């Protein structure tokens with residue numbers, strides 16, 4: 001047992017079952033970062049996960065959720081800070097659950113993200129020494145988000161609040177600005193809350209499933225400055241919303257549209273199925289890869305426009321397209337990848353499940369006079385086996401859960417000569433690559449990209465050849 005300050009604590013060398021209990025204070029050195037962003041320390045043979053720490057920290061940690069071989073703990077005291085620590089660029093970084101890595105220097109964030117991708121490919125994918133490049137990063141690690149969606153709550157003094165939940169809870173951290181979002185959205189965030197308060201609109205209470213306003217969603221076109229404001233409501237009944245929406249459009253010249261999205265369900269999903277434009281336009285304009293895109297409030301668009309464009313350039317560089325290829329863009333969204341790639345190949349077929357996204361993708365193709373692209377609506381798992389043509393290249397960009405097994409089986413049947421797999425979760429990427437690499441595909445290269453600075457999230461693109 002040793003003493004630091006006035007805290008008595010145990011070190012791993014004195015390890016025994018008695019010390020491995022909820023509420024105990026132990027001393028550990030952080031030697032790794034987990035895929036959820038927590039620091040990882042060892043206490044004897046056991047592992048402790050501690051948020052708000054970084055490799056090189058020597059800390060005392062209070063054990064909270066204790067399992068036989070591992071525990072989750074709360075940082076109590078930093079005995080020796082890591083050289084990778086930095087001052088957070090956000091005043092609520094210690095509370096807010098939006099970012100996990102504000103306290104980590106940016107260079108080290110990039111190194112840690114590459115390690116996360118390598119570890120996932122090795123441990124889950126069974127790929128030894130995977131060919132993972134240095135992480136691609138944009139010019140700015142702050143102010144990069146083109147979209148933010150905040151839960152709305154009432155404080156104990158009945159004040160309207162919007163922000164992110166505290167780490168591991170449903171307690172809201174009220175924000176008037178957020179340093180990772182595009183700064184042009186900050187005035188909207190603070191002032192719209194005041195207007196909601198002034199109108200007396202009821203705020204949704206998730207426990208009782210009563211009230212109206214659930215979320216506030218802000219979106220900006222990085223290249224055009226056009227903004228959209230969307231209120232997610234329980235059933236759409238907001239007295240005076242039309243007049244308020246017009247007032248917002250007048251007050252913010254860059255705001256081009258105000259919409260209501262209706263989500264009547266008891267669910268963690270943010271958006272419901274119905275989106276109604278109340279004033280202005282139902283989309284903003286953005287420029288991506290030298291093309292014009294119309295983006296609605298409720299369809300997917302990468303939150304980091306600049307780095308998404310860098311990733312697209314990597315894909316184009318790696319594919320070395322000759323102009324005669326047929327490319328399938330599976331999980332094509334509003335055509336963000338399909339349209340720029342269509343200019344470089346013979347034909348692109350986009351596959352996408354969301355009706356609004358398919359409609360928007362087709363409209364974006366027309367807007368840019370791109371005629372060698374078509375979009376099919378449905379699940380990739382159903383559409384891929386029924387394709388009328390055999391693609392040379394399949395681009396996959398699924399949600400975090402990765403590809404359905406049926407999609408991988410179809411690919412192994414169709415056997416495109418190249419597969420490009422864009423992923424926002426290394427664990428599911430590794431799981432799916434294991435299936436493809438066990439049956440005729442070779443992993444050529446993985447390029448991670450930092451779409452989400454200050455968080456533990458990492459995007460990657462993996463290139464496979466048959």
Ligand SMILES: C[S@@+](CC[C@H](N)C(=O)[O-])C[C@H]1O[C@@H](n2cnc3c(N)ncnc32)[C@H](O)[C@@H]1O
Nearest residue numbers: 300331332333336352353354379380397398399
């Ligand atoms: C990560 S986004 C990628 C969108 C697009 N590739 C881009 O870069 O903007 C995933 C997209 O897949 C769609 N999606 C999710 N599950 C799907 C499925 N089973 N079949 C087809 N599309 C799906 C979502 O609606 C979303 O547009």
